[in-house]
Amino acid sequence: MNKSYSGYICQDYKPRQDDLVAEFFLEKGRGASFAEACQAIASESSIGTWTEILTMKPEIAERLSPKIFSLNYSSGIVKIAYPIALFEKGNIPQLLSSIAGNIFGMKEVKNLRLEDIDFPAEYVSSFKGPKFGIEGIRKILRVPHRPLLGTIIKPKLGLSPEGHAQVAFDAWIGGCDLVKDDENLTSMAFNNFEKRVKATLAMRNSAEKITGERKAYMANITAPYKEMLKRAKFLKKQGCEYAMVDIVSVGWSALQELRNENLGLILHGHRAGHAAFTRNPKHGISMLAIAKLCRLAGLDQLHIGAIFGKMEGKRFEVKKIGEEIEHKIVHKDFGGHVLAENWLNIKPMLAVCSGGLHPAKVPLLLKALGNDIVIQAGGGVSGHKGGVIAGAKAMRQAIDAAMNEIPLKVYAKMHDELRTALEQWG
Amino acid sequence: MNKSYSGYICQDYKPRQDDLVAEFFLEKGRGASFAEACQAIASESSIGTWTEILTMKPEIAERLSPKIFSLNYSSGIVKIAYPIALFEKGNIPQLLSSIAGNIFGMKEVKNLRLEDIDFPAEYVSSFKGPKFGIEGIRKILRVPHRPLLGTIIKPKLGLSPEGHAQVAFDAWIGGCDLVKDDENLTSMAFNNFEKRVKATLAMRNSAEKITGERKAYMANITAPYKEMLKRAKFLKKQGCEYAMVDIVSVGWSALQELRNENLGLILHGHRAGHAAFTRNPKHGISMLAIAKLCRLAGLDQLHIGAIFGKMEGKRFEVKKIGEEIEHKIVHKDFGGHVLAENWLNIKPMLAVCSGGLHPAKVPLLLKALGNDIVIQAGGGVSGHKGGVIAGAKAMRQAIDAAMNEIPLKVYAKMHDELRTALEQWG
Numbered sequence: 001m002n003k004s005y006s007g008y009i010c011q012d013y014k015p016r017q018d019d020l021v022a023e024f025f026l027e028k029g030r031g032a033s034f035a036e037a038c039q040a041i042a043s044e045s046s047i048g049t050w051t052e053i054l055t056m057k058p059e060i061a062e063r064l065s066p067k068i069f070s071l072n073y074s075s076g077i078v079k080i081a082y083p084i085a086l087f088e089k090g091n092i093p094q095l096l097s098s099i100a101g102n103i104f105g106m107k108e109v110k111n112l113r114l115e116d117i118d119f120p121a122e123y124v125s126s127f128k129g130p131k132f133g134i135e136g137i138r139k140i141l142r143v144p145h146r147p148l149l150g151t152i153i154k155p156k157l158g159l160s161p162e163g164h165a166q167v168a169f170d171a172w173i174g175g176c177d178l179v180k181d182d183e184n185l186t187s188m189a190f191n192n193f194e195k196r197v198k199a200t201l202a203m204r205n206s207a208e209k210i211t212g213e214r215k216a217y218m219a220n221i222t223a224p225y226k227e228m229l230k231r232a233k234f235l236k237k238q239g240c241e242y243a244m245v246d247i248v249s250v251g252w253s254a255l256q257e258l259r260n261e262n263l264g265l266i267l268h269g270h271r272a273g274h275a276a277f278t279r280n281p282k283h284g285i286s287m288l289a290i291a292k293l294c295r296l297a298g299l300d301q302l303h304i305g306a307i308f309g310k311m312e313g314k315r316f317e318v319k320k321i322g323e324e325i326e327h328k329i330v331h332k333d334f335g336g337h338v339l340a341e342n343w344l345n346i347k348p349m350l351a352v353c354s355g356g357l358h359p360a361k362v363p364l365l366l367k368a369l370g371n372d373i374v375i376q377a378g379g380g381v382s383g384h385k386g387g388v389i390a391g392a393k394a395m396r397q398a399i400d401a402a403m404n405e406i407p408l409k410v411y412a413k414m415h416d417e418l419r420t421a422l423e424q425w426g
Numbered sequence: 427m428n429k430s431y432s433g434y435i436c437q438d439y440k441p442r443q444d445d446l447v448a449e450f451f452l453e454k455g456r457g458a459s460f461a462e463a464c465q466a467i468a469s470e471s472s473i474g475t476w477t478e479i480l481t482m483k484p485e486i487a488e489r490l491s492p493k494i495f496s497l498n499y500s501s502g503i504v505k506i507a508y509p510i511a512l513f514e515k516g517n518i519p520q521l522l523s524s525i526a527g528n529i530f531g532m533k534e535v536k537n538l539r540l541e542d543i544d545f546p547a548e549y550v551s552s553f554k555g556p557k558f559g560i561e562g563i564r565k566i567l568r569v570p571h572r573p574l575l576g577t578i579i580k581p582k583l584g585l586s587p588e589g590h591a592q593v594a595f596d597a598w599i600g601g602c603d604l605v606k607d608d609e610n611l612t613s614m615a616f617n618n619f620e621k622r623v624k625a626t627l628a629m630r631n632s633a634e635k636i637t638g639e640r641k642a643y644m645a646n647i648t649a650p651y652k653e654m655l656k657r658a659k660f661l662k663k664q665g666c667e668y669a670m671v672d673i674v675s676v677g678w679s680a681l682q683e684l685r686n687e688n689l690g691l692i693l694h695g696h697r698a699g700h701a702a703f704t705r706n707p708k709h710g711i712s713m714l715a716i717a718k719l720c721r722l723a724g725l726d727q728l729h730i731g732a733i734f735g736k737m738e739g740k741r742f743e744v745k746k747i748g749e750e751i752e753h754k755i756v757h758k759d760f761g762g763h764v765l766a767e768n769w770l771n772i773k774p775m776l777a778v779c780s781g782g783l784h785p786a787k788v789p790l791l792l793k794a795l796g797n798d799i800v801i802q803a804g805g806g807v808s809g810h811k812g813g814v815i816a817g818a819k820a821m822r823q824a825i826d827a828a829m830n831e832i833p834l835k836v837y838a839k840m841h842d843e844l845r846t847a848l849e850q851w852g
Contacts, residue, residue, distance in 0.1 A: 045610075046582065046583065046610075047581045047582050047583050047584050048581070048582070049580055049581070049582065049804055049805040049808075049809075050736045050782045050805050051784075051805040051806070051809035051851070052809055053580045053581060053805055053808040053809045054808065054809070054810075054811075054813055054814070055579075055580055055581060055585070055589075055593050055808045055814065056580070056581045056584070057584070060581055060583075060584030060585070061584075063584070064583055064584050085614065085615050085616060086583055086610070086614075088612045088613055088614060088649070090650070091612060091613075091648070091649050091650065091653075092650075092675075093648045093649060093650075093672060093675035093676045093677075094610060094612045094648055094649065094672075094675070096672075096674075096675040096698075096699055097609040097610045097648060097672045097675045097696075097698045097699065098609075098610040100675075100699050100702060101609055101610065101672070101675070101698030101699050102609065102698050102699075102701075102737070102781070104699065104700075104701035104702045104705060105700070105701030105705060105737040105738050105739070105781075106736060106737060106738070107736060107737065107738055153481075154475055154479045154481055154482070155473045155474070155475070155479060155481060155482045155486055156472065156473050156474070156475065157472065157473050157486075157490055157512055158473050158482070158483070158486030158487075158489070158490050159481070159486070163481075167481050183523040183524075183527055183528065184471075184472075184512070184520060184523045184524040184527065186514045186517060186520045187514055187517075188511065188512075188514060189511055190511060222517070222519045222520055222523060222679075223514070223517050223519065223520065223679065224516070224517065224518075224519075224678075224679055224682035224683045224686060225651050225679045225680050225682075225683035226683050226686070227517075228679060246519060246520075246522075246523040246527070248522075249518075249519035249520070249522040249523045249526075249527070249677075249678060249679075250519045250677055250678065250679040251519075251675075251676055251677005251678050251679055251680060251681070252650075252675060252676065252677055253648075253649065253650055253651045253654060253675075253676040253677055253679070253680035253681075254651050254677060254679035254680045254683070255677070255679075256650035256651075257650045257651035257652050257680070260650060260652065270523075272522075272523045272527030272528050273522055273523065273526050273527050273528075273530065274530075274531070275528075275530035275531030276526060276530045276703040276709070276710045276711055277702040277703040277710065279530060279531060279709065280706060280709060283702070283705065283706060284702045284703065284710075285702055310476045310532060310533060311528070311531040311532060311533065312531050312532070312533055313531070355528070355531075356476045358477075378475055379475040379476050379477035379479055380477070382475075382479040382480065382481045383475075383477035383478055383479045383480070384480075385480075387480055388480070388481065425477070
C-alpha cells in the first residue's frame with residue numbers, strides 16, 4: 001500500500017457545516033484491503049496520487065485532506081467529508097471530475113457507486129436552481145392540485161411536422177396538459193424542428209380555445225450548445241412555455257448554461273442513457289445523486305421513473321428521489337442512502353413519471369408519489385384502441401378516479417374510454 | 427411479448443452503405459427470450475414503444491425500421507443496422523439518446539453494452555473532427571517522431587498559481603513537452619484560473635528559451651459552457667496552444683460546440699468519470715465507442731488508458747482504441763468489437779496514456795502502442811526522489827532508451843535520474 005493513500009481515515013471526525021459529504025458503496029479490488037481502497041478513493045478524488053510526491057506540502061494536506069469518517073466493510077458504505085475549498089462553486093462538471101471521476105477506474109476498487117451527496121449551504125447557494133419549480137409550473141398551467149397529464153408523441157420518429165401536430169392536438173383535446181417530443185426526436189430530415197414547433201403550437205392554440213384549459217408543448221432542443229440555445233430562443237419567441245433536454249446525452253456544462261441563460265422557459269429533463277451508469281446497484285452513480293444535481297443545475301422537471309412501467313426502477317428508490325427533489329429539507333435516512341440536505345433558496349423540482357404507463361397504473365402511482373407529479377403516457381395514450389383522443393380521455397379519467405378514491409373499475413362503468421383501456425391493458 | 431417489439435430480426439439483411447451499424451453485448455432480462463430482448467432494443471432505440479400504436483403507419487415502419495442482422499445468444503453479440511434518417515447529422519447527443527438512451531434501463535434486458543458504432547460516410551462528413559490531429563500537434567511542438575512527454579502538476583489541488591507555475595517550469599526544464607492541470611483543478615479559491623495561466627505561461631516562455639524546445643501548457647477549462655468558452659478565449663489570447671476539457675463531466679453538447687467555435691486551440695480530452703459506464707464488460711458503453719465519438723466531435727488528444735498504470739484497462743482494448751482513433755481506415759475484427767470504419771476527412775486523434783506511469787513502464791508502452799502517443803506521468807515525475815526536474819529527465823531518458831532499443835537498465839548506468847527512478851519504482 002502506498003503511503004500517499006494513507007491518513008484519510010478519521011472515524012471520530014464529525015463533518016463540519018461547510019464540508020461536502022459524499023456517500024459511496026465500495027467493493028474493494030484484488031490486492032487492496034477495504035481500508036486501503038477507501039483511502040485510494042479519498043486520495044484520488046481530492047489531492048493525492050498513486051505515489052508520494054515531493055511537491056505536496058504539509059499545509060496543503062492539512063487544509064485540503066478529505067476525511068473518511070465512516071466505513072463499513074460488511075455493508076460497503078463509505079462516507080467522506082471533503083473541505084469545500086476542493087470544489088469550484090457553481091461548477092457541476094468540476095464536482096463530478098472530483099468525486100465521480102478517476103475513482104471509478106482505479107485498480108484498488110472492484111465496484112464503486114456514488115450513492116448520495118450532501119451539499120453545504122455555501123455550495124447550494126452558488127446555484128440558481130429551478131426558475132419555476134412546482135409552484136411556478138402549476139401557476140402557468142392553471143392546475144393547482146391535480147397531477148399533470150402528459151403524453152409523448154408516438155411513433156418516436158417518423159411523423160411529419162403536421163402529423164406530429166395532429167397527434168398533439170388530439171392528446172390535448174382528450175385531456176392532456178402536456179405534449180412532449182420523444183428523446184430521439186430533434187430536427188430530422190422528415191420533421192424539421194422549427195416547422196414542427198410552429199405547426200404544434202398552432203394546434204396548441206386551437207386546443208386551448210376548444211377546451212378552455214392551458215396546454216403546453218415540450219419540444220426537444222437536444223443538440224450542440226449553440227444550436228440548442230438557438231432552438232430554445234425560437235421556442236420562447238413562438239410563445240412556447242417549455243424546452244425539453246436529454247440531460248445525460250447533452251451533459252452538465254450545456255445543461256447548466258441553459259439555465260444560466262435565464263430564458264424564461266420551463267426546463268424539462270429527460271434522462272435517456274442514465275441507466276448506463278445508474279442501473280448497476282454496485283457501480284456507477286445513483287439516480288438520486290443525478291436528480292439532486294439536476295435540482296441544483298436548475299431543471300424544473302425531471303424523469304425519475306415510473307415504478308410500475310417498462311423501465312427498471314424500484315419503488316423505494318423512485319419514492320426517495322421524489323422526496324429529495326420536491327422537499328425543502330430532507331432528513332437523513334441511513335437505510336435509503338439519503339444524506340441530509342437543506343435546499344435553502346432552491347425551489348422544488350417537479351417529478352415526472354414516464355415509461356410504459358397506462359390508466360390501470362395511475363392509482364398506484366398517485367398512492368406512491370402523491371399529486372405533485374407529471375404522469376406521462378406515450379404508448380398508453382397513442383396505443384388506445386379508440387385512438388389518441390380516447391387514450392388521453394382514459395388517462396384523465398383514471399386521474400379523476402384516483403383523486404376521488406373511486407376504484408377504476410367502478411369509474412369505468414360510466415366512462416367508456418377508461419373501460420376500453422382497462423380491457424386492453426388492465 | 428408485445429407485437430410492437432417484433433419484426434426487426436432480418437438475419438439475411440446486408441447493411442446498406444448508408445446505414446449506421448451498432449454492436450451491442452446483451453444479456454436478456456427475466457421474462458423475455460433473447461430474440462425478444464433484441465427486438466425491444468431495436469424498437470426503443472428507433473421508432474417503437476412498449477405497445478402497438480395506432481399512429482404508426484406502415485410507410486413509417488418500412489422507411490425507418492432498424493434491422494437486427496446478427497444475433498448470437500451464446501456470445502451475446504447483437505448487431506443492428508439503423509437507417510441514417512433516424513439520426514440528426516452533426517448531433518452526437520441525439521445519436522446517444524437513440525442508441526445509448528432508454529435501452530439501458532429496459533426490463534427486457536439484464537445487461538446491455540454498446541460496444542461499437544460504424545458511422546456511414548454521410549454521417550462522418552457532417553462532423554469537423556480534430557482541427558490539428560497528430561500531424562498538426564507534432565508540427566506545433568516541433569517533435570516529428572518521438573512520443574510526446576507530459577506531466578500533470580501534482581498535488582492535484584492545493585498549489586498557488588505561482589507554486590503551480592514553478593512545478594511546470596521544472597517539468598519543462600527537465601524535458602517535458604507538455605504540462606497539464608489535473609482533472610479537478612479548474613478555478614479555485616486558492617488557485618485562480620487566469621492567474622495560474624499567466625504565471626504558468628510566463629514560465630513556459632522561460633523554459634523555451636532555456637531549452638530551445640517548444641513547450642506547451644494544457645489548462646483545464648472544465649466549467650458551464652459560457653465560462654468554459656471565456657476561459658478558452660483567454661488561453662488563446664495569452665498565447666496558449668492548448669485547452670483541456672474533462673469530456674465526461676462536461677458532456678457532448680458543450681464539447682461539440684467548443685470544437686465548432688474553431689478557436690485555434692488544440693483540444694485535449696481527459697476522460698475522468700468514464701469508468702462509471704465503461705468498466706463493466708457487460709453493461710454501459712465501451713471506451714472504444716466513446717473514443718470514436720470524440721474523434722468525430724473534434725478532440726485532438728484523448729486519454730485512452732495506460733495499460734500498465736493505476737487504472738483498469740486491458741492491453742488489447744487500449745491498443746484497439748489507439749488504432750481506431752489514429753488510423754484512417756479501420757477494418758472489421760469480429761473478436762475485438764471493432765466494426766469497420768472509414769474516417770474520410772476526419773484527422774487522426776493523438777492517443778494519451780496516463781495514470782500511474784513512471785520510467786520503467788515506458789518501453790512496454792511504446793512497444794504496445796507505437797510512437798504516436800503522449801506519455802503522461804504525474805506522480806511519476808513529481809514523485810521522483812530527486813525532485814521534479816530529475817523526474818522529467820528520467821522519463822525523457824526512458825523514452826530515448828526505448829526509441830533506441832536500449833534496455834533501461836543499461837541506459838541507467840549513464841543516466842543518474844533514470845537509475846534513481848528505476849530504484850524507486852522499477
